[in-house]
Amino acid sequence: MTRSARWIVFWLGAGGVGTLIVLALLRMPSFGGLVHPYRDLAVPAAVGRSSPNIVSSINFDQRALDTLGEETILLGSVVGAATLLRPSKDEQELLDRDEGRVLEATKLLGYLLLPVTLIVGADVVFHGHLTPGGGFQGGVVLATAVHLLYVAGSYRLLRRLRPKSWYQVAEAVAAGAFVVLGLVGLLLTGAFLANVFPHGVLGDLFSAGTVFFLNAAVGAEVTSGVVVLLSAFLAQALSVREVS
Amino acid sequence: MTVDPSCLPPLGIAIPLAGACVLLALAKFAPRVVVDTVAMTTAVVSVAAMALLVAATSSGRVVTWVGGWTPKDGSGVGIVLAADEIGAGFALLACALTACALIYTWRYFDDAEAHVHVLILLFLAGMVGFSLTADLFDLFVFLELMSATAYALTGHKIEEPRSVQGGFTFGVVTSLGAYFSLTGIGILYARTGRLGMPQIGAALDGHGLDPLVLAALVLVLTGLLVKAAIVPFHFWLADAHAVAPTPVCVLFSGVMAPLGLYGVLRVSTTVFGGVLPAASLHGTLVVLGIATAALGATLCLMQRHLKRMLAYSTIAHLGLFLIGLATLTASGVAGAVLYVFGHAGVKGALFLMVGVLLARKGSVDEFDLHCQGRDARLTKWLLPLGALALAGLPPFGTGLGKAISEESSGLTALFVLVSAATGGAVLRASLRIHFGLGPPPQDTDSDTTTGDDEKQEGRFPQRLPATMVVAITVLLTGGLLVGVVPAVADALGAGRSASWTEPGCWPRPCTAPRPRRSAASTWSGRGRASRWGLAQRPPEGRRVANWAITYPSHRGP
Numbered sequence: 001m002t003r004s005a006r007w008i009v010f011w012l013g014a015g016g017v018g019t020l021i022v023l024a025l026l027r028m029p030s031f032g033g034l035v036h037p038y039r040d041l042a043v044p045a046a047v048g049r050s051s052p053n054i055v056s057s058i059n060f061d062q063r064a065l066d067t068l069g070e071e072t073i074l075l076g077s078v079v080g081a082a083t084l085l086r087p088s089k090d091e092q093e094l095l096d097r098d099e100g101r102v103l104e105a106t107k108l109l110g111y112l113l114l115p116v117t118l119i120v121g122a123d124v125v126f127h128g129h130l131t132p133g134g135g136f137q138g139g140v141v142l143a144t145a146v147h148l149l150y151v152a153g154s155y156r157l158l159r160r161l162r163p164k165s166w167y168q169v170a171e172a173v174a175a176g177a178f179v180v181l182g183l184v185g186l187l188l189t190g191a192f193l194a195n196v197f198p199h200g201v202l203g204d205l206f207s208a209g210t211v212f213f214l215n216a217a218v219g220a221e222v223t224s225g226v227v228v229l230l231s232a233f234l235a236q237a238l239s240v241r242e243v244s
Numbered sequence: 245m246t247v248d249p250s251c252l253p254p255l256g257i258a259i260p261l262a263g264a265c266v267l268l269a270l271a272k273f274a275p276r277v278v279v280d281t282v283a284m285t286t287a288v289v290s291v292a293a294m295a296l297l298v299a300a301t302s303s304g305r306v307v308t309w310v311g312g313w314t315p316k317d318g319s320g321v322g323i324v325l326a327a328d329e330i331g332a333g334f335a336l337l338a339c340a341l342t343a344c345a346l347i348y349t350w351r352y353f354d355d356a357e358a359h360v361h362v363l364i365l366l367f368l369a370g371m372v373g374f375s376l377t378a379d380l381f382d383l384f385v386f387l388e389l390m391s392a393t394a395y396a397l398t399g400h401k402i403e404e405p406r407s408v409q410g411g412f413t414f415g416v417v418t419s420l421g422a423y424f425s426l427t428g429i430g431i432l433y434a435r436t437g438r439l440g441m442p443q444i445g446a447a448l449d450g451h452g453l454d455p456l457v458l459a460a461l462v463l464v465l466t467g468l469l470v471k472a473a474i475v476p477f478h479f480w481l482a483d484a485h486a487v488a489p490t491p492v493c494v495l496f497s498g499v500m501a502p503l504g505l506y507g508v509l510r511v512s513t514t515v516f517g518g519v520l521p522a523a524s525l526h527g528t529l530v531v532l533g534i535a536t537a538a539l540g541a542t543l544c545l546m547q548r549h550l551k552r553m554l555a556y557s558t559i560a561h562l563g564l565f566l567i568g569l570a571t572l573t574a575s576g577v578a579g580a581v582l583y584v585f586g587h588a589g590v591k592g593a594l595f596l597m598v599g600v601l602l603a604r605k606g607s608v609d610e611f612d613l614h615c616q617g618r619d620a621r622l623t624k625w626l627l628p629l630g631a632l633a634l635a636g637l638p639p640f641g642t643g644l645g646k647a648i649s650e651e652s653s654g655l656t657a658l659f660v661l662v663s664a665a666t667g668g669a670v671l672r673a674s675l676r677i678h679f680g681l682g683p684p685p686q687d688t689d690s691d692t693t694t695g696d697d698e699k700q701e702g703r704f705p706q707r708l709p710a711t712m713v714v715a716i717t718v719l720l721t722g723g724l725l726v727g728v729v730p731a732v733a734d735a736l737g738a739g740r741s742a743s744w745t746e747p748g749c750w751p752r753p754c755t756a757p758r759p760r761r762s763a764a765s766t767w768s769g770r771g772r773a774s775r776w777g778l779a780q781r782p783p784e785g786r787r788v789a790n791w792a793i794t795y796p797s798h799r800g801p
Contacts, residue, residue, distance in 0.1 A: 021427070024459030028434050037437030041321045045313075062321040065254075065310040069373060069385035072261060073392050076366040079268065080396025083359040084411075088403050165272045176265030179258050191312030192254030 050199040051208035056129045060214040064193040068178055071218055075175045078225040082168075085232040087240050094241045099154050110152020117145035125219030129208040135215040139222025146227055155238050164231045167224040174220035181213055249300035250308045252293055253325040256335055256372040259290045260342075264365035271358040280350050283361040287343040290368065294336040301332045302735060307378075324440055326378035329735050330581055334506055337588055338371035338499045340722065345491035348596055348715035360400065360489075367393040367495065374503055380429050380464075380515065381439045383507060387425070387471065390500060391418050398488045410487035417480040418470055425467025431460040432515070441514040449518035461516050465508055472504025474566060475536040478559050482543075485555035486693070490599030493551065494719070497558040497595065498588030502565060505584075509569045509577070522572060529570035530653070537563030537658060541665040548685075549695035550598045550608040550673060554591065557634065557666035561587050564659055568649030578736040579648025582726060586641020589723025590633040594670060596716045597623045597630065600708065601677070609695035610673045615680035622713060626720065627674040633723060635667025636660075641726025644733065 001009075029035065046057030059067045087093060125138030150158040185194030193210075200207030263286025267279060274282075300306050306327040309315070313322025327335070342364060349360070370389030377383050395418075399411025433439060435456060436447035448457060466477075473481035481501065485493050512525055540560025547553035561583075568580025600623055602608050605616055617624060633640040636647075642663070650659035675681040726732050 020455070020459045020462060023455040024431055027454060027456040028431070035437065037319070038321070038433075038439075039437075041319055045321050058321070061311065062313060063323055063381075065257075065323045066382055066385050068257075068261075069370075069382065069389055072366060072369060073385070073389050075264075075268075076363065076370075076389060076393040076396070079359055079362050079366070080393060083363065083396050084399050084402055084408070086359075086402065090403075168271065169269050172265045172268035172271075176262060176269070179262045179265065182254070182258060183262075185311070186251055186254065186258075189312055190248060190251060192251065192258065192308070192310055194312040 047202070049195060049208055049211075050202040050204075051129050051211055052202060053129055053131060053134075055132075056134050056211055056215065057208065059134065060129070060211040060218075061195050061208070064182070064210075064214065067214070067218070068182065068193070071175060071178060071221055074222065074225050075171065078171065078229045081229055082232045085236050087235075090242055091240050092243045093235065093239045095156060095159075095239050099156065102152065102154070107152045110148045114145055114148045114152070117141060117148060121145055121219075121223075125215060126205070126212075128215035128219075129211040130203060130205075135218025135220075136222055138215075139219045140226060142219070142223040143226035143230070146223075147230060150234070155234070158234075162227060162231070164228060167227045167231075171221055171224035171228060174217050174224065177217040178214060178221070181210060181217065185210070247296060249297065249306045252297040252300065253306060253308045253327050253376045254310060255293050256290060256297065256339075256376060257369050259293060260286055260365045260369040260372065262286075263289075264362045264369070267358045267365065268362045271362070274358070279358040279361055280346075283358075283365060284343070284346050284350075286365055287339060287346050287368070290339040290372070291336065291343055294332065294339045294372070297327055298329070298332045298336050298735070301327055301329045306332070319443075320440070323377070323379045323382050324442075325376045326442075327376050330506070330577070331375045331510075333581065333585070333736065334375040334499065334503060335372045337585060338368055338375065338495075338503075341495055341498045341588060341592060341719075342368045344592060344715045344719050344722075345494050347711050347718070348491045348494075348599070349489075350709070350711040360397070363393045363397050364492070364495070367397065367500075371495075371499060371503060374507065378441050378514070379439050380432065380441050380444060380511070383441075383511075384422070384425055384429055384467075387467065387507070388422060390503070391415075391422060391471075394418075394484075394492075394496065394500065397492045398484045400489055400492075401487065404487070407487040410483040414480040414484040417477070421467040421470030421477065423467075424463045428460045428463030428466075431456060431463065435460070441510065445515045445518055448516070451519065453519050453521075457516070457519055461512070461520065464511055464515075468504045468507040468511065469532070470504070471501065472508065472562055472566070473501050473536075473559050474504075474532050474562060475539050475559075478536065478539070481559055482552050482555040485558070486549060486551045486695075490551075490595055490602065491715075493554070493595045493599075494592040497554070498592045501558060501562055502584045502588070505562065505565050505569055505580075508566075513572070526570050526572060530567055530655075533563045533566035533570060534655070534658060535563070536560070536566065537662045539563075541662040544666045544669045547669070547693075548610040548673075549693045550601070550610060551595070551695065552693060553610075553669055553673065554594055554598065557670065558591060560662050560666050561591075564646070564649065564662060567653050567655060567658075568645075571649075571652045573652055575648055576652030578733070579645055579650075579652055581645075581736050582641060582733055583645025583649055585732070586643070586645050586723050586726045587634075589719045589721075589726065590630055590640060590642055593626070593716050593719040593723065594630045594634065596712065596719065597627050600712060600716075607695060610676060611685045612695070613677045614684050615677070617678040618680065620678060622708060622716070623674075624678040626716065627678065628671055630720060631667050631670035631674055633667075633720070634663070634670055636663045639724060639727055641723050641732075644727040648733075 042058055042062060043054055045062055046054045049057065049061060051057035051061065121138050121141035124133035124141055125135055128134030128138065146162055147158070149161055182193040185196050186192045188196045195209040197209040197213065199209045206212060263282060267282055270278065270282070297306060308325040309320065310323045310325060313320055345364065367390060370386045370393065373386035374383060374390060377386060395411050395415040398414050399408045401407040432444055436444050438444050438447055470477040485496060488496060512520065537560050540556050540563055544553055544556035544560055547556060565580045565584055568576050568583060571577070598608055601613065601617065605613060607613055633642055636643045646659055646663055650656045
């Protein structure tokens with residue numbers, strides 16, 4: 001197929017899909033309408049279980065199976081990326097002796113921000129059932145905090161303070177904890193991922209039952225998953241060399 | 245001890261996940277034997293759980309509200325899993341094929357870490373979830389779980405550019421399809437405010453097929469048809485199968501691609517069954533199926549790369565399955581599903597035998613291997629047998645499934661030609677390789693992909709490891725049992741009305757479009773919901789109806 005024929009096929013297809021989507025969007029309910037069947041059900045359900053953050057209640061209680069699936073997609077992607085980025089037979093990890101210089105200002109800011117970022121990340125994870133945020137968001141913040149070691153310090157320092165295999169174990173344990181919490185529900189009430197822990201008082205730290213614990217598990221899983229993922233990319237970029 | 249059947253569907257998802265987490269935690273420290281044992285145990289336990297589920301579905305659909313969110317007053321916020329004979333059958337098939345693939349991989353991959361096993365178990369969890377869920381968004385989540393792990397498994401041989409390229413093509417094409425599906429799900433949610441498939445179906449009923457519903461149908465089905473490698477979305481399948489590790493090909497061909505078709509059937513009947521004229525759905529799917537079958541069979545005959553040949557045969561068979569499913573009659577659907585099961589065993593065995601050739605001779609090229617397989621004791625006889633079974637040799641499941649589907653669809657000539665072409669291509673290759681029949685083929689066409697530079701898989705001495713023999717035998721026997729044991733066909737409803745399709749509901753759809761009025765009476769929200777086991781909720785119809793009455797005023801311009 002010639003180049004111009006390809007473009008013709010592409011534009012025919014794109015035109016058709018575009019027209020279809022525009023026609024469909026014209027018939028969407030208008031913005032700000034009053035009919036929200038799912039909202040009308042989800043909000044009372046969330047408040048009934050002491051979870052003021054409705055999104056968290058939907059993610060970790062009402063539709064927790066979706067979140068288990070999404071968390072597993074992350075786990076699978078991280079394991080898959082680590083598999084694809086592993087050093088091949090004719091590659092070897094070699095660390096450069098000289099890593100260049102970091103500006104003093106960057107160092108200062110990095111080390112100042114490191115504890116702050118850790119605290120913010122933990123806050124986002126553990127208040128996921130109360131305020132905007134949750135395990136996914138907080139986990140990414142925590143993983144970012146770890147990588148300030150690289151930005152402000154050096155790759156060697158990051159590697160020393162971030163043992164990759166521990167994070168891989170942590171990732172597996174955290175993902176397993178989600179499954180175990182689900183099985184606890186199955187064992188106690190006969191329903192997988194049932195919210196079996198006491199719901200507590202609306203607004204308390206320990207409230208909303210399982211939502212709190214699932215948030216923590218997802219937070220740990222996302223933190224370690226992102227760390228393992230970035231370590232594979234960083235290794236490919238910085239230390240893996242082809243040897244003949 | 246009796247098990248409440250409603251806990252089996254979530255267990256089917258949880259068991260492989262738990263096994264994968266244990267393996268990943270042990271990956272660094274455990275010796276290879278432990279890794280293989282844990283993976284195998286997980287697969288066997290999953291097979292047992294899904295077998296129990298299949299047994300339980302014989303007395304009706306098993307419905308599970310995850311998290312105990314059983315609907316009150318007719319509407320719920322939770323996710324529902326609904327296992328019928330076909331869904332549970334697909335889940336069992338996925339578990340059984342995974343167990344066979346894991347037997348074959350025993351000491352197969354060179355690198356010590358357990359990543360491949362973890363990925364295979366996560367892939368299994370995705371397939372089981374996809375088979376059992378009755379929630380449209382959940383279906384998408386498990387579709388993505390299958391995809392994310394499948395890309396990595398495809399590109400596993402990172403030393404080879406072609407392997408990474410195959411995985412990349414697979415990734416780009418399937419992800420694009422999935423985005424279309426997600427858009428469609430979003431549009432449907434905007435219209436109905438629901439995500440459960442029967443609930444969306446109930447909400448759409450009686451509102452007619454306006455462009456929004458049509459667009460949603462097209463978009464959702466696109467992602468599923470890409471997964472099922474239906475023409476014109478078939479490009480990824482051959483590239484991915486050519487480079488993926490052989491045991492992974494067994495899963496791709498045997499169950500992952502057919503699951504795409506299962507999704508098409510489930511979505512188009514449960515979600516869109518009430519608004520879509522059955523005749524037009526039937527017509528569209530049959531046309532796609534014929535194109536896929538013809539193209540796959542033609543390309544299959546032209547291959548010399550054995551794994552690509554088997555891959556194109558899979559495409560051809562997917563076309564035939566689609567034609568069977570598109571009849572939307574009980575016997576057509578049951579025949580197609582039987583065909584899928586028989587095909588999974590036969591095609592899996594064929595892939596593993598090609599894998600053995602690749603491991604022994606370092607090539608999967610038909611021309612290159614001419615006369616090279618005279619010394620092979622097992623594959624010499626089993627490969628031609630598998631080729632005949634692929635063509636539909638009667639005692640095999642492929643034979644029975646093909647017979648039922650071709651009878652239901654009325655396209656006997658196409659079924660015979662396509663299956664004979666694919667079986668014939670494999671038979672040609674196997675006779676050339678093992679018996680040296682015919683003159684040595686001349687390399688004339690430089691455009692054809694050769695199979696002599698594939699990377700040798702595994703390392704083993706002259707004797708074939710017992711595990712590989714066991715895997716091949718189990719798969720071939722399985723393909724045979726599907727056709728021989730009457731209980732399998734009975735369970736799928738080959739002789740009676742399948743649960744998918746009430747006989748009064750889809751009366752020979754190609755003859756005449758369903759009258760509107762009868763559609764309203766048989767496919768009303770209430771009727772459909774009750775078939776999903778939601779009949780215990782008396783006010784179901786009322787709530788949906790109340791909301792639906794207020795609905796039209798909120799439609800867009």
